[in-house]
Amino acid sequence: MKHEELKVAMQAWEQANEGVNENFKGYRVVKRHDLVILMPLVERWPTREKHRKVEFHVVAFPRPEHVSVLQQVAEQTQLGGPADIHHGAVGTIKLCATEPGYMEISSAQGHFKALHLNRVLDRRQTYEYSKWRKPVLEDLINLMRQRGLAVKINRKAVYPRGHSSTKRSDFHQNLIDISGAVGSSLEETETHFLLR
Secondary structure, rough: OHHHHHHHHHHHHHHOOOEEEEEOEEEEEEOOOEEEEEEEOOOOOOOOOOOOEEEEEEEEEEOHHHHHHHEEEEEEEEOOOHHHHHOOOEEEEEEEEEEEOOEEEEEEEEEEEOHHHHHHOOOOHHHHHHHHHHHHHHHHHHHHHHOOOEEEEEEHOOOOOOOOOOOOHHHHHHHHHHHHHOOOOEEEEEOEEEEE
16 A cells, blocks of 8 residues: 555646546545645445445645655654555545444544654745645545535544643644634534534
């Protein structure tokens, strides 16, 4: 999987149309000026009435000229984690169907530490890539709404261990911004955030 996704992402930079490409070499591809977002095609989505086991990763890839840089800085992250699995990517969001009518985001993890990326890219580029999560989440939430599914986000993904509970995380702010932009409500429970 490591190199197949990277190959498709590089082909998308060259061949895919700007915006959403519903079927590009077996992936749903969103091509933006700064990222290519890959999501495997899902044949059978869960519905409000019927639960189907669905689990996949949505992966954001950088511009081609920055892939080798992301590969280098990913070496500073945990072995066997998303950065190791999705070689050369900026970040990964993991989704799974947990019950009828819902898709759950269990993690949204960047593949670099800004400190390491700052050493090899200029500040502006580092800043752009550090904001990868918001456009990926916005696209996913819009897609789930089109499919009639609500999105649950595990609170541990939004507030990982060690995060100060007195300061709102960037991920939490992303959810607030996106819910307003797409006209969705954002609800909080002890274990999840919920976008309907």
